[in-house]
Amino acid sequence: MATADRIDGYAAAILEVARAEEQLERVGDELFRIARAFEASNPLREALTDPRLPVERKKGVLDDLLGGKTSPLTVNLVGFVVSAGRASDLPAIADRVAARAASARDKAVAEVRTAVDLDAATIARLTAALNLATGRDVEVKIVVDPAVIGGVVARVGDLVIDGTVSHRLQQLRETLNQR
Amino acid sequence: MMLNMLARILFQVVEEPHTEEPSGADLVLPEINELIAGVIAFSIVLVVVWVWARPAIARTLAARQDAIIGQLKAAETTKIEAESLLTDYKKQVAGARDEANKIVEDARKNAESLRAETVERTNTEAADIVRKAREEAAAEKDRAAAAIRAEVAALSLAVAEKAVVGAMDAKAQQKLVEQYIAELGGLRP
Missing domain, CATH: 1.10.520.20 (N-terminal domain of the delta subunit of the F1F0-ATP synthase)
Known part of the structure; x- marks a missing residue:
């Protein structure tokens, strides 16, 4: 199989x-x-x-x-x-x-990684924002991951919306290495 | 037989006694008998010589002449051959000289060509060495600069990360999440 x-x-x-x-x-x-x-x-x-x-x-x-x-x-x-x-x-x-x-x-899973756990109100607002941004009714699954340092990264299917501090630091690292 | 008769006449003439004493020119002139005998003897000798000796002598002389002519012709032929050989020799010498000159000239040209080629190759190799050295120096410079940049970037990022992590209290975390939610509002599917 x-x-x-x-x-x-x-x-x-x-x-x-x-x-x-x-x-x-x-x-x-x-x-x-x-x-x-x-x-x-x-x-x-x-x-x-x-x-x-x-x-x-x-x-x-x-x-x-x-x-x-x-x-x-x-x-x-x-x-x-x-x-x-x-x-x-x-x-x-x-x-x-x-x-x-x-x-x-009739929902899509949104894997949301944050450095700290989020309260229910924040999760609700985040879910609403993801619904609007993806055009789908999402079900948020929170993953606490200290590696992100700060901010949020959400993955819905193949779509990734990264607003984490670790991502920005990585972008900064790549920019500095290219110069 | 004839010779015998002549000899008898001659002896008779000689054996007749002298009647008177010679004087004056008679002392100089021979007796007539002696003269006749002498003429006859001479004639006989002349005839003998003319008939037998002359042809033999003539043949000998002719043979001798032919031999000399042959020798002269041989000498002439030899001379011509010698001259021909000399000419050939001179031609060979001239050819050998030309060949030697050509060999020397070719050798000179080859040496010149080889020298020029060697100089060109040496110049090319030298230029390549210089170019490679410059390229390696430039590459090494770039590598060093890149390494320094990477080191500076790593240090800067480490410092920045440490500062950011240190500043990440609950309030800052909440602010970042709110900022993320606000940015999601600007996105549309």
Whole structure:
């Protein structure tokens, strides 16, 4: 099976389980956050993808990290993906789950990265502004990423709107190197 | 037989006794008998010589003449051949001299050509070396300048980043987010 088809299959299964458990929004959101943490943390990624590590040990890692912070259903679904040896596909599966869940509500996922967490009012205004800017009804997924230093970067599908300090510093670095 | 008769006559003439004493011119002139005998003897000798000796002598002389003529002709031929050889020799010498001159001239031209070629190649190589040295110096200068620029940029950015991060309190973060939201308002799909 091709990678895209496999990711679609896992996403569809997770989506159906979450929908059956009526936790679609929560599971989608938590899965999205876990996927971003998986991308950002090398030790976590290495631990979950190491083929020499027993599955029970990997599930133990997940329980230690997520237990009490996320719903048991999310932990079980992530454990299912990891025990199947598909931990490296977790970010793509999470993105696909979020996209399909949003699509089921006629929305598009907007991945928003900021250096600090945003309050609900700010998220609401940001969502409204993104709706206008993209012409689509977006569902904002906030990712706290200190690497952006300040400001916001939003990705809706292939569209990226970058207003972060790190992006401006990078532009400045490129400008200085070109002179 | 004839000779015998002549000899008898001669002896008779000689053996006749003298009747009177000679005097005056008779002392000088020979006796007539002696004269006749002498003439006859001379004639006989002359005839013998004329008949037998002269042809032999003539043949000898002719042979001698022919030999001399042959030798002269041979000498002439030899002389002509020698002159021809001399001419050929002179021609060969002249040819050899021309060839030697040509070889010397060719050698001189080759040497001149080689010298010119060597000088040109040396000049070209020298020019290439100078050009490459200049290019390398310019490239090294550019690299150094780029390295300095990159270093300055990195230092400046590090300082700027540190300053920015230090200034990023909650208020500044909120201000940047508000600014982003405001900028999104200016965008249209």
